[in-house]
Amino acid sequence: MLVAGLLALAGCGERAPSASADWRGEIKEVKMAISGNNDDPQLVRRREVYREHLSKALGMPVRLYESSDYNGVIQAISSGQVDFANIAGGGYANVDAQVGDKVAPLLTPRQAEGETGYYSALVVRAASPMKSLADMKGHSLGYVDYNSTSGYLYPRAALRKQGIDPDTFFGKTSFAGGHTQAVMALANGQFDAAILQASGGTPETGFTRGPLRTLAREGLVDIDDFRIVWTAGPIPSEALVARTDRPQALIDLVRGAMAALPYDEPALWTEIGQLDGSAYTAVDRRHYQEIIDLRREELAQRRGGGRP
Amino acid sequence: MRLAALALAVAVVFTAVGARAEPFRIAVTGAKAACAPLGGDAAVGERAYYDLLSKRLARPVLKCGYAGVADAAAGLARGEADMAWLDPAAFAPVRAQTRAILTVRGARESNRIAVVVAVRAANTARDAVALKGLSIGFGGRSPAGLATPQTVLAERGLPPASYSAKIDVDGDQAIAELRAGRVDAVAVHAAAWQRVCRMVSPKVPNPCADLRIVLKARPRAAEALVVRRDIPDELRYRLIGLHMPMHLEAPAAFAFATLRAKDAAEFQPAEADALILATLK
Numbered sequence: 001m002l003v004a005g006l007l008a009l010a011g012c013g014e015r016a017p018s019a020s021a022d023w024r025g026e027i028k029e030v031k032m033a034i035s036g037n038n039d040d041p042q043l044v045r046r047r048e049v050y051r052e053h054l055s056k057a058l059g060m061p062v063r064l065y066e067s068s069d070y071n072g073v074i075q076a077i078s079s080g081q082v083d084f085a086n087i088a089g090g091g092y093a094n095v096d097a098q099v100g101d102k103v104a105p106l107l108t109p110r111q112a113e114g115e116t117g118y119y120s121a122l123v124v125r126a127a128s129p130m131k132s133l134a135d136m137k138g139h140s141l142g143y144v145d146y147n148s149t150s151g152y153l154y155p156r157a158a159l160r161k162q163g164i165d166p167d168t169f170f171g172k173t174s175f176a177g178g179h180t181q182a183v184m185a186l187a188n189g190q191f192d193a194a195i196l197q198a199s200g201g202t203p204e205t206g207f208t209r210g211p212l213r214t215l216a217r218e219g220l221v222d223i224d225d226f227r228i229v230w231t232a233g234p235i236p237s238e239a240l241v242a243r244t245d246r247p248q249a250l251i252d253l254v255r256g257a258m259a260a261l262p263y264d265e266p267a268l269w270t271e272i273g274q275l276d277g278s279a280y281t282a283v284d285r286r287h288y289q290e291i292i293d294l295r296r297e298e299l300a301q302r303r304g305g306g307r308p
Numbered sequence: 309m310r311l312a313a314l315a316l317a318v319a320v321v322f323t324a325v326g327a328r329a330e331p332f333r334i335a336v337t338g339a340k341a342a343c344a345p346l347g348g349d350a351a352v353g354e355r356a357y358y359d360l361l362s363k364r365l366a367r368p369v370l371k372c373g374y375a376g377v378a379d380a381a382a383g384l385a386r387g388e389a390d391m392a393w394l395d396p397a398a399f400a401p402v403r404a405q406t407r408a409i410l411t412v413r414g415a416r417e418s419n420r421i422a423v424v425v426a427v428r429a430a431n432t433a434r435d436a437v438a439l440k441g442l443s444i445g446f447g448g449r450s451p452a453g454l455a456t457p458q459t460v461l462a463e464r465g466l467p468p469a470s471y472s473a474k475i476d477v478d479g480d481q482a483i484a485e486l487r488a489g490r491v492d493a494v495a496v497h498a499a500a501w502q503r504v505c506r507m508v509s510p511k512v513p514n515p516c517a518d519l520r521i522v523l524k525a526r527p528r529a530a531e532a533l534v535v536r537r538d539i540p541d542e543l544r545y546r547l548i549g550l551h552m553p554m555h556l557e558a559p560a561a562f563a564f565a566t567l568r569a570k571d572a573a574e575f576q577p578a579e580a581d582a583l584i585l586a587t588l589k
Contacts, residue, residue, distance in 0.1 A: 112499035256549030277499030282553035
């Protein structure tokens with residue numbers, strides 16, 4: 001779907017920054033890319049309500065471009081085919097590596113207790129003999145996607161910090177293609193463990209959000225069939241990012257309309273998958289510096305011939 | 309030829325007038341003064357703030373002097389100014405004409421997050437005041453776990469001295485204590501409530517059917533930036549959008565704009581009635 005949408009957008013690309021006060025003459029609709037990999041079909045349906053709300057708030061049509069993989073969102077915002085994107089920290093790091101300050105983060109969710117991050121969780125089946133990370137030596141592991149922050153980039157760096165080489169420690173590694181696919185592959189015994197995103201809490205409090213919980217709510221898996229044996233984080237949460245070559249007035253308008261959502265429409269805020277008690281906070285590139293550095297290191301290592 | 313030149317001159321004048329943006333007028337307290345651009349003696353931070361607003365809103369920004377905050381509120385309601393800092397007392401008389409848009413979060417404060425006050429379903433309490441003299445459980449000692457719920461209760465006539473507080477490790481434990489009958493009520497932030505009460509399996513669609521919410525509310529803001537309700541949404545959202553990153557983009561302007569707040573960390577959006585005691589559904 002995104003591919004078709006992006007092809008239709010070809011040629012929209014980069015623009016000269018506008019100094020004009022009458023920016024509405026230049027922008028007829030807002031294009032926003034979001035990752036459509038999400039594990040919750042209800043969430044995807046609710047996005048239509050969200051899109052309608054945003055269109056009303058902005059006073060202009062909003063078109064959402066959903067990508068089934070991380071790279072679709074990364075390429076859409078890097079090339080300027082969309083104006084804004086909701087993107088994970090690792091995805092933004094990839095964008096930053098490609099186009100630098102042509103894309104800037106605007107907002108990230110801040111949770112009730114003040115956290116602006118989430119976690120990677122190494123999850124096994126509850127019946128598995130694996131009790132700790134050490135038990136995973138020589139066993140198979142499913143990553144989410146090369147461009148996934150919590151499902152690849154961050155946990156690998158955390159493992160290295162613990163003295164574990166993720167390229168040799170596990171018996172076999174591969175990409176599942178998304179969080180949902182990783183959960184289902186784990187449930188089906190395709191991997192001994194999977195690295196998944198976990199949020200809405202801490203390792204101490206437990207988590208309320210993430211693909212396992214979402215699929216459990218859908219009745220597709222039973223939460224009690226899985227166990228977390230290791231976590232890494234917190235990882236800076238996803239960002240609403242903007243093309244900096246768009247009119248500043250549009251950027252301020254979108255940032256304001258998005259940030260006002262939990263206050264203007266608290267029910268809609270939770271319906272679109274955000275946690276009750278959370279709200280947006282403003283961020284800039286510095287918030288993602290650690291992830292940007294990790295991505296750079298990962299790219300360097302990949303060029304040197306790492307796995308998978 | 310002369311006619312064409314005249315037509316061109318009219319067109320130029322018309323365009324110039326059309327392009328001239330309406331000024332944005334900020335009500336300030338101190339001394340009564342007509343709306344005017346900042347004087348040459350303005351402090352660096354004040355200049356930075358006015359310049360930032362002027363640039364981002366693409367219009368002149370004027371300063372309008374009022375003797376006190378109640379006068380500023382009245383001036384805002386009459387349409388003499390476009391934005392002012394108001395407190396709950398000044399806001400109350402002009403609530404119909406104005407609305408809050410932004411507050412300031414202190415560095416050691418939580419967001420103005422919603423708090424849930426709940427009892428066991430069989431309890432007859434229908435509001436927070438009915439909990440006077442009873443025991444109330446809290447989910448931890450963090451600002452979000454204790455200070456914010458206590459503020460919400462105090463605003464509704466329940467200062468800490470009027471109940472017996474039991475502070476648990478977190479919201480999960482506080483709610484477990486309520487279920488076990490060891491406290492009469494809990495006051496936890498909305499995320500803690502959601503953690504326990506959100507559906508995890510379709511087999512149990514309402515995990516908290518045995519409990520009942522008697523109040524869900526955000527703490528009232530002590531002060532807020534307030535605008536008239538009739539301003540266009542675009543202007544309101546742009547004001548929010550340019551204030552939120554001010555601490556990152558323009559620290560001097562942020563320091564001036566938040567001078568009155570203690571240990572200011574950032575601007576936060578606010579709901580229209582942030583300055584009154586409101587309940588959430």
